[in-house]
Amino acid sequence: MKKLINDPRHVVREMLEGIVDISPALALLEDENVVVRADLPEQAARPVAVLSGGGSGHEPAHAGYVGDGLLTGAIAGDVFTSPSSDAVLSAIRATSGPAGAVLIVKNYTGDRLNFGLAAELARTEGIPVEIVVVADDVALRDVVEPARRRGLAGTVLIHKIAGAAARKGHSVQEVASIAREASAALGTMGVALGACTLPGASKPGFTLPENEVELGLGIHGEQGVSRSPLSSADELTETLIATLADDLGLKDGARIALLVNGLGATTPLELAIVGRAALAALRQRRLQVERVWSGNYLTALDMPGCSLSLLRLDDERLALLDAPATSPAWQPGIAVQPARKLVSAAPLAATEEPADIGAAPASDLVRAALQAVATAMRNAEPELTDLDSRTGDGDLGASMVRGAEAIETLPRNASQSAGSLLAALGNALRRAIAGSSGPFYAVALMRTGRRLDEARNPGARDWAEAFEMAVASVGELGGAKPGDRTMLDALHPAADALLHGLDAGLSPRKALSKAVQACAEGVDATTRMHPRLGRAAYLGERAIGSPDAGAAAVLVWMRALEKAVTRS
Missing domain, CATH: 3.40.50.10440 (Dihydroxyacetone kinase; domain 1)
Known part of the structure; x- marks a missing residue:
């Protein structure tokens, strides 16, 4: 040992x-x-x-x-x-x-x-x-x-x-x-x-099964x-x-x-x-x-x-x-209170809760797609944990499961419009996911929601532009750019492919398929990139050979969206 x-x-x-x-x-x-x-x-x-x-x-x-x-x-x-x-x-x-x-x-x-x-x-x-x-x-x-x-x-x-x-x-x-x-x-x-294992010993003093x-x-x-x-x-x-x-x-x-x-x-x-x-x-x-x-x-x-x-x-x-005492290891005992102290943060300004008047067709489609994303994220937890453990701290799979839980518990009254639904989800992910993933997805979804709410009846072009704005927000927040071996290396080519596909006259479904294909190619490209941001940057050349976990997570939910839209 x-x-x-x-x-x-x-x-x-x-x-x-x-x-x-x-x-x-x-x-x-x-x-x-x-x-x-x-x-x-x-x-x-x-x-x-x-x-x-x-x-x-x-x-x-x-x-x-x-x-x-x-x-x-x-x-x-x-x-x-x-x-x-x-x-x-x-x-x-x-x-x-x-x-x-x-x-x-x-x-x-x-x-x-x-x-x-x-x-x-x-x-x-x-x-x-x-x-x-x-x-x-x-x-x-x-x-x-x-x-x-x-x-x-x-x-x-x-x-x-x-x-x-x-x-x-x-x-x-x-x-x-x-x-x-x-x-x-x-x-x-x-x-x-x-x-425990004694210094110089080759194995622990006894063995204990994992479940005992x-x-x-x-x-x-x-x-x-x-x-x-x-x-x-x-x-x-x-x-x-x-x-x-x-x-x-x-x-x-x-x-x-x-x-x-x-x-x-x-x-x-x-x-x-x-x-x-x-x-x-x-x-x-x-x-x-x-x-x-x-x-x-x-x-x-x-x-x-x-x-x-x-x-x-x-x-x-x-x-x-x-009594007073001083030594390298001694710490004074803590006088504990009879009960745990809890305080509340200052409440946000009161806002009127939207009535549950039933979902519009667009937000129904978004909700179904998000449910598909949640299921895909749960299923991908072992794979994402493994990828993140190779070059990071191994918490991405668990973070995505918490994101799935946030999707599944989103209140019905958030779905009056696609924009309000995504904005509400951004806030839910902000609270549910710790680390870097939560802020990135939260700001992207909130910016997407604002862009969609600007359009009375958002069409495919509005969605593509909202996606492009969301991708830009991730780069602004984290300071990354394509080629740094981050989730942007999956998001950026996907957003470009979606817009270019629509501009070329492809149907929304075919344009989305092109976006997913570009996303997959971007994930594959990260296996050959030298990391310049995030925990993987600390590994240098040792990170090469495995795809970036954050980029792989993007591909998981992009594929889930593609399947959900194809079935609709």
Whole structure:
């Protein structure tokens, strides 16, 4: 599997060197993979040190949380491997003063053994050390007793609480007690859509069918507690929230914090959808969500999926979460409102709605033709998506389907005339289609509608001139011209052929057929053009060989129009 690394044996050290190089407030121990604060006071004046760590691959944890009001130091093992007791002991020695240290340990055997041994060695040197074990994985509640659950992403919130308590000057026993009580009020559960791949490995750690997900996974690339069918984000989120709320015994009115955590390969778009669903599920249960975090906080390399953490709050715990803190990865929690805020745009000036007096014959023909276009666009969605993916962002097929939906839902009272129908469709497409296609088609249709409304009974010549004006409007709006490898390379020859065919005495149907033929030739020509505008321009010569997707979409609806007119 492709990774941006040098040597798999050196990824951890090089990663830590990179973190420290771009974070002036951090320092790296010379002989151990340990990141510490660079501004530590003299030993005698140091508050309680808060240390955490574990295997690497969970970035930004753990080094990302080293800073004022958070961790004093972080110990990094190899990927998904506990650090050695020597590394942990070095971190304790480097950061502790007479006040001692609190070690925050996720509940895995290797971490408990090595952090525990280091703590015992430090105590023999006279350093007071307390251990806080985080076991927040509620997915294991029917498998093992609570004390044997795994530690997951909720550990990040314990980092913050312990770090804030230490910053306030609490003793090592008090910091540990506060952190333990918070850990007991914490629950986390995750869902994975696939496996992660370790640096240097040739394949992911496990295989997962496209229609299944892993529920209750850990953070080391291992499989979950159960495998279930893939369902919607809302349904998966409800499963996680229901389990968490039940395990934590959350009752009506309980105060909670929510952490929406990505596992490494989950986009912010997906996390926002999950966050939306989580807040809705919690509000439905009448729970008071007082703080929210969303993003990659404790990952599993490049695993697609997420975890949700809930923490019961009281005034003290909330104050510790809100206390000032600075580190490379920490972001303050967001105070959410009880309900989503919605605002309305300023209304347009009121216009009289046309009465539904029945469609004129011309607009009936236009509506039938547009329905044929809508059907053709739906059928062409896979082809257009594929073409657009080769040289663009792959969204054209979906955009054309949204355009088809706009056509199909156009109100009947828009069809008093062909011009008003097309103008109404232009406005509908403007709202329905994002990206560049929406504005292009909207301005073209609105200009076409205005031109047709200027003629009392528009004939073939009026339609051809309106089409020519529409094509010109696309070039004006986007700044393109024929030969730039855009939709204009299909539109321009089609408009010319339509006018020239009518001028040569061809019937409207034969002139339209000539226009469609010219359109097809224009699309074919784009396969040999060097792109000068749009996303394809970024590919240069690599775009040659495939037709322009926007031009291909024009040919789809031109052919649909030709068939509809031929049948009329």
